[in-house]
Amino acid sequence: MSFHGRVSGTRIKRALGVQAALEWAFRIEQAQLELPLPPDVTEEGFGFGLEYVLLQRAVLGCKIDGGQHKIGGYTHEDAEVIAATVAGIPDRLGGKRMAIRVAELARAGLTPDWMPGAVPRCVPSIVKQNQHGTHVGSVVVGTERIRLRGPGARAAWKTIDVLACPVTFSPHPQQIEAARRGYGDWLQALGWVRDGLIECGMLREVELTRAMPKAKPWERTPPSRC
Template identity: 70%
Template sequence: MSFQGTISRAGGTKVKRALGVQAALEWAFRTEQAQLELPPPRDITDEGFGFGLEYVLLKRAALGCKVDGGQHKMGSYTHPDAEVIAATVAGIPDSLGGKRMAIRVAELARAGLTPDWMPGVVPRCVPVETKNNQHGERATTIVVGTERVKTRGKWRTVELLACPVTWRPHPEQIASARRGYADWWQALNWVRDWLTAGGMLRDVEVTAGMPKVRPWGDGS
């Protein structure tokens, strides 16, 4: 995703490039290769709700004077807006996952990926273990008891066999993957709100667009 810079209208008003928050993150971390600089640990007396806008303001001030972005990334230059986006991600509050979530958001954006919510996966009941013999693949059975039966006038003891089964993938695996997606979505929603409210982006405008909140649908 190449950054096209700004366009000037008559009178000098800038037209910012409009990007959804996921696209903005991918531009910052993947195209501009912004680095995630996590803040140092807070004082133990602090409540630990993240760093928010004040940290981003410090990062903005550290960037110094404005440097206009060109069409293509050159050398080690990183667009200032990408730095602000990265600083905002670094400030994800502890209530939304804190530093761990910040790293996850940045890594997914850098790879151009969305969290795997296991689309189309349906749990299947399968044998716990199978074995192969001359007759092909067979489910492994276990003895669960005995029973006395009468055959041809004689009483015999026979083993009662059962095939242990399980669900694969387990429903909890699917639920966990989808909780992970939902947590990522909440973090992106927080980043979007801070970027739109902060007004610190010079050439990028983060729109209201968001990934689907429940891409697996309401019936899952």
């Protein structure tokens, strides 16, 4: 994916949504996510943040000669700006943990698994196999006394086990809820990254659009009526 080119002296910008821009930066350009050290730890030369990139551009007044991480080549400066922005995701949106998640998903070209098509189903908890095949297992949940009639007026009492088949729901509703909550958290972080990149105006060859992944892809849009 190349961004080079000019028309009548004007640089051509490639319009990308935030997810596509992240995948370009981390997957194609192989930008590295460099997270800041804890406040009580200092180490010269450990990564950089968005403020660092701004400062360098202001001081140099020209294109930054970045790209030290991509093996055998140059990492595009816009990709480094995107990576620096991701590294600054605030704690209220997940902080470093979310930054790592956003970068890893972008590097793999993936969207968080929101368990599409998942519906809780009642299934037996115990399944046994033998030479006759697979069958559902049961457990003793109690006992009952029953009266057995014998010949004539004779009767007898017998204690029998009460059996039940324990069941569970798979996938569990809480599992589905957690997966979709995680998708929503990821989407919020992408929105923050998108807005930050648009507002800072530091991208030179990439133009961020407002396009976002679907808010709730598990909710089907009802068909329109004529």
